[in-house]
Amino acid sequence: MIKLCYSHLHNFCKIVHNSIIRRRCIKIRFISLLGIVISKLLIFISNKLYKGGTNFPGKVALKFDKNILSKISRNYTPILVTGTNGKTTTTNMIYSILKNSGINVISNSTGANLYTGIISCFLKNYSFFSKAKNSYAVIEVDEANLKFVTERIKPEMICITNLFRDQLDRYGEVNTTLNKIVEGIKNTPETILILNGDEPLLGKMNLPNKILYYGFSSRIDNSNKTNVNLDSKFCKICNEPYIYNFTIYNHLGDYYCPKCGNARPKLDFSVNNILNIDSTGSSVLIDDKKFFINQAGTYNIYNALCAFSVSKLLGVRDKFIYDSLKTLDSKFGRQELIKINDKSVKIILVKNPAGFDEALNSINLDKKSKSLALLLNDNYADGTDVSWIWDVGFENLDNNTIQNIILSGIRLYDLSIRLKVAGFNENRFSLCDDYDSLLDRISKGNDSMIYLLATYTAMTSFRKFLNNKGYISNLW
């Protein structure tokens, strides 16, 4: 390995040296170039050694040149995707649609969405020689990192999916999250904003940017149940509680303020109807055309609608959108289906109450008998406060079709208490305090279908464990 790396370094240095001698493409300072070379080498090494590792190379490149991002991204037209839930899936959808339509496109679709992870993504795709023309970069960006990214990149579009309560111990409150995103947008007034119109926090933005909204034009069947546990329900202008003509899920829907008249903006792109929804996906009418979205759950209809909006603006033909949404390859813990011996395991990332509730709703769509595996960690990336599991409506799970509940992760006892209090019989619990026993339990149990819901670091570490055991081939 060391020999291999050395020969690579040697080759790179030779290339750099030759380039300088020939005074070819020296728009980039030598020090930045060195940074790029070393970081690319690190990407190569970490891919070989750890089969992953996505932030570190970007960190190194940044040490060499603070402005590295604008240099390595200059040949791309960026489209940024941010918001609390659905970033990765939406990014994947846009990426697949553009790729299928023949557009040259790159993406950080593994969810490495911090500033340094985004630098790593561009570095990985950076070529010293061929200058990619007319290429797009579809980039998922963490809400708090948007302002750092837009200091260096002027995106053509920024999409914001929604704003749910997310890891409060990190950012404080939902309004704080919104303010961080707005700071990022203020760096780039020319960028078109593609916003979820059903998200009340994204109405009345008071920004110079051109804004296009997407949302649901009419109610769907299960949309009239009221939920007291909403994230944002007060008019952002006058603080009066909103009234909803209908909600789609959580606080997303057709809202208006009875006092000051603030209301959902006019929609530019909309879902007109849901024709069918089950555990294999949803059949929907978007702008009166039929699409099948192979990712189950109402929340994925929003993600698809966002991807549709972006694609239409770029002039992509409906055929490519249709094909991509129908066949989207789900990866990295976003409804990813894997096999463990004869067991089917669907991995779903959960990180906040709204997303968890939607995951449970999509599990309820599966009327067959199944088991759950729930993994809760409390590392920084998961949120160090696990209180939020009490805001998740486990009580709404269809108790009749759930065979067993497998519990694991650093905070498995907190989860066990939560599930017990939600009314599930402890005789059906299996507590696994490490991944060996979890794997053993999954492979030897009598459950043929297991929905595995895990917080971020639980998902990544268990996938890594499964990769080491040979159950997953691609780690990223």
Place this chain on the structure above:
Amino acid sequence: MELNICHMYPDLLNVYGDVGNILILKYRCESRGIKTNISHVSLNDEFYPDKYDIVFFGGGQDSEQTLVSKDLKSKKKSNLINYIEKNKVFLSICGGYQLLGKYYVTSDGNEIEGLNALDIYTKSSGKRFIGNTVIYNREFNETYVGFENHSGKTYIGSLKPLGKVLAGYGNNGEDGYEGCIYKNTFCSYFHGSLLSKNPELADRLIKLALENKYGKFLLPPLDDTYELKAKKFIINREGVQ
């Protein structure tokens, strides 16, 4: 046998999973055959002190807390104070805890008037106290764990604390105490939810409420294996002996 539990402003003060306390009280009552009725009292609703046996008041975001504080003063103040003074059971967390006090000084120096039910006050500090916390109550000989997340520093004067801080910050990061107890009103900064890993405290509240209503009462024990393991995990991780 039944207990009437009142959840104050559940539609507004719902940020940190504090609703778990209600779910846990209900679970622990019903596991023993005690019926529970949960009522919601929110903006513009009347609060009738005789209707309830346990009142729960949680924490929320700043904007919502401002709405609540106005509503408390105009609609519910005397009845709530009356409830507390009659030794009835009250559990108040974080923002709810702060609002029971005399006043709250915001970061820009404004003094927001509280309910003045307890002789305590809170001052905003530049720092946010975030993390797992372990406290010990000597009188009950019980250890409680929870997750605190607040920037207000609360000073409880001569009131009894809920416990002495063994790990974490507590009321103000200075005097080494967390929460406070006045009559049968229990206040704490703990999320988690508070009662999820402190079943002793949950049963204390239930027992006090039952005794207020029915006289002397012995609660049959429940299997608290998960609760105590979850508590032990926090105690060990925080390095408390």
